Amino acid sequence: IQRNSKFAKLTPDHVKHFQGLLGSESALIDGLSNDAAEDIEPFNSDWMRKYRGHTKLVLKPKSTEEVSEILKYCNNNLLAVVPQGGNTGLVGGSVPVFDEIVINLQKMNNIRSFDEVSGILVADAGVILEVADNFLAEKNHIFPLDLGAKGSCQIGGNVATNAGGLRLLRYGSLHGNVLGIEAVLPDGTIVDDLSKLRKNNTGYDIKQLFIGGEGTIGIITAISILCPQRSRAMNVAYFGLESYEKVQDTFREAKNQLSEILSAFELMDGRSQKLITKATGKKMPLEGEHPFYCLIETSGSNSEHDSEKLETFLEHVMETGIVSDGVLAENETQIRDLWSCREGIPECLGHWGGVYKYDLSLPIEDMYQLVNDTRARIEEAGLIGNDDSHPVLDVVGYGHMGDANLHLNVPVRRYNKEVEKLLEPFVFEWIQKKNGSISAEHGLGIAKKPFIGYSRSDTMIRLMKQIKDLYDPNGIMNPYKYI
Numbered sequence: 349i350q351r352n353s354k355f356a357k358l359t360p361d362h363v364k365h366f367q368g369l370l371g372s373e374s375a376l377i378d379g380l381s382n383d384a385a386e387d388i389e390p391f392n393s394d395w396m397r398k399y400r401g402h403t404k405l406v407l408k409p410k411s412t413e414e415v416s417e418i419l420k421y422c423n424n425n426l427l428a429v430v431p432q433g434g435n436t437g438l439v440g441g442s443v444p445v446f447d448e449i450v451i452n453l454q455k456m457n458n459i460r461s462f463d464e465v466s467g468i469l470v471a472d473a474g475v476i477l478e479v480a481d482n483f484l485a486e487k488n489h490i491f492p493l494d495l496g497a498k499g500s501c502q503i504g505g506n507v508a509t510n511a512g513g514l515r516l517l518r519y520g521s522l523h524g525n526v527l528g529i530e531a532v533l534p535d536g537t538i539v540d541d542l543s544k545l546r547k548n549n550t551g552y553d554i555k556q557l558f559i560g561g562e563g564t565i566g567i568i569t570a571i572s573i574l575c576p577q578r579s580r581a582m583n584v585a586y587f588g589l590e591s592y593e594k595v596q597d598t599f600r601e602a603k604n605q606l607s608e609i610l611s612a613f614e615l616m617d618g619r620s621q622k623l624i625t626k627a628t629g630k631k632m633p634l635e636g637e638h639p640f641y642c643l644i645e646t647s648g649s650n651s652e653h654d655s656e657k658l659e660t661f662l663e664h665v666m667e668t669g670i671v672s673d674g675v676l677a678e679n680e681t682q683i684r685d686l687w688s689c690r691e692g693i694p695e696c697l698g699h700w701g702g703v704y705k706y707d708l709s710l711p712i713e714d715m716y717q718l719v720n721d722t723r724a725r726i727e728e729a730g731l732i733g734n735d736d737s738h739p740v741l742d743v744v745g746y747g748h749m750g751d752a753n754l755h756l757n758v759p760v761r762r763y764n765k766e767v768e769k770l771l772e773p774f775v776f777e778w779i780q781k782k783n784g785s786i787s788a789e790h791g792l793g794i795a796k797k798p799f800i801g802y803s804r805s806d807t808m809i810r811l812m813k814q815i816k817d818l819y820d821p822n823g824i825m826n827p828y829k830y831i
């Protein structure tokens with residue numbers, strides 16, 4: 349792709365305008381001035397170090413009004429922008445492609461209100477997810493989303509990507525939990541829809557367009573969200589299993605026997621667990637090797653009741669041989685240790701250089717077959733191996749089994765065209781044949797932009813373009829990305 353010449357290039361006058369508006373400490377400049385107080389580089393490269401932009405300006409507004417002033421000026425001057433939260437997105441959506449101005453929300457980090465009766469939290473978009481959850485913990489509540497990047501991602505970024513995460517199985521999607529949104533449109537209009545109502549059938553539910561909109565129609569500046577009561581009792585178990593069929597049996601039994609206390613059911617294949625040990629030296633929880641592992645979390649209000657249910661479940665799956673081996677965490681430290689076998693995977697896979705990542709949704713019975721077929725394809729081409737002459741380390745699968753959401757990952761020693769050609773469009777065609785989704789929870793960004801047609805019809809894509817044109821007629825919001 350080429351830079352769109354309709355967009356203006358940044359000039360010292362533009363910079364002066366933004367410094368006047370925000371103060372120089374909230375307008376980081378590179379190149380146009382010698383006194384860059386903070387390194388601009390981290391705002392230009394993504395978490396995977398796969399995408400790199402060339403912005404010379406990062407703006408950090410402190411209020412919704414400042415966001416509005418920034419966007420109005422950019423729209424009038426045809427300056428393209430990229431909204432940015434914690435920059436942990438996995439599809440290259442949060443960094444510029446060329447010289448788009450980065451608008452980072454990190455300085456908008458106030459919790460505005462929390463109602464202990466209704467459980468409704470209202471907070472600025474730039475609040476870090478873990479900070480929001482820690483705040484809620486003190487009030488015996490929990491943020492209805494949890495994911496491995498919680499220490500750096502922002503709740504506005506979570507909503508903009510419609511992140512799914514580790515507890516969607518229990519608490520549902522952000523499309524249901526987010527009750528209201530405050531956002532700014534490219535022309536500076538402040539959309540004040542920060543509703544705190546659970547029910548509100550008064551016309552189109554426009555906030556839904558911002559949830560998963562990936563910063564293409566406006567900037568989310570605050571959200572209101574329904575937060576459940578925090579469970580008093582929590583248990584985590586980790587199992588080794590001999591086949592994918594047995595993983596499915598375990599899932600069925602878990603739903604059957606643990607029902608309302610089940611709060612996560614995660615899948616990790618043996619290869620993903622081996623790579624954790626290889627990358628970190630971590631000792632895994634079970635002796636011996638198994639082709640599959642799963643992690644089950646329960647949470648409820650009565651620990652005796654939960655323990656009783658869990659023990660009956662454990663006895664059943666062990667005695668019937670559905671699971672081969674298992675361990676139950678006995679305290680907070682062990683709970684964290686078991687979770688790290690799942691949450692630690694993304695970071696470890698990047699250890700050797702890079703990762704090709706596919707985030708898909710498929711009928712649950714077919715899900716793991718894609719990993720096997722992909723591995724066979726790369727093996728046949730002789731590209732997998734233990735030494736440096738092979739670009740690929742392995743082909744692994746893990747993910748949110750409870751949501752039929754698999755992460756197919758191909759860790760590599762270096763990004764390689766030959767590998768890429770074997771993977772794409774093969775993986776997308778495979779998914780299309782099963783009527784699956786090529787992006788279950790990470791979004792499209794720039795990485796999946798060419799492939800949207802594998803999951804969406806021409807009519808749906810046309811409707812999306814119409815919405816984009818209506819909200820952002822000059823196309824300044826996150827250009828070159830999926831729409």
Ligand code: FAD
Binds near residue numbers: 568
């Ligand atoms: P960014 O990466 O900064 O931005 C993501 C997108 O949203 C970009 O397109 C950006 O332009 C836009 N955006 C950001 N803020 C705003 C805003 N205020 N208004 C409008 N647009 C905005 N995702 C899952 O769904 N489930 C997981 O389990 C999960 N686990 C992860 C684990 C790790 C270790 C990592 C690195 C990522 C993981 N992710 C997961 C990816 C996930 O999308 C992000 O972690 C998170 O939701 C993005 O938040 P962020 O603040 O970092 O957004």
Ligand code: MLT
Binds near residue numbers: 690707748755
């Ligand atoms: C996860 O579930 O760990 C995340 O979505 C990140 C990833 O896919 O690697």
Ligand code: ZN
Binds near residue numbers: 513747748755789
């Ligand atoms: Zn995930």
